[in-house]
Amino acid sequence: MKEEYFKNISFNEKKDFVKNSCLIYLKIKLNKKHFVRFNNGKKIKLKKFNGISMFENILNLMNKNQKLILKNEFLEKDYNSLWYLDYWCKSTYYKVKHETINKFLFLFFS
Secondary structure: OOHHHHHOOOHHHHHHHHHHHHHHHHHHHHHHHHHHHHOOOOOOOOOOOOHHHHHHHHHHOOOHHHHHHHHHHHHOOOOOOOHHHHOOOHHHHHHHHHHHHHHHHHHHHO
């Protein structure tokens, strides 16, 4: 899929998709921990569906600013809406946020 395809989708739709993808990632990660605990620490064999590694591969392909945005916007439990002011001005933050969301979608569907 080409990056141009995602330019035709509204920002809110893209942001909601990234948010939901991050929630799924967090739920899979939490469920995997619970499964290990209830399975007496035996190794889990979930190689056919490893949503955690897929998500982490996407994160590894992003630069440090993009990782920072994903972490603070979508993965943190204690969300602070003004966290970005320690790093960027508001306009730069929104530019990088849009780039991050577009890159996440491109990598997710590639």
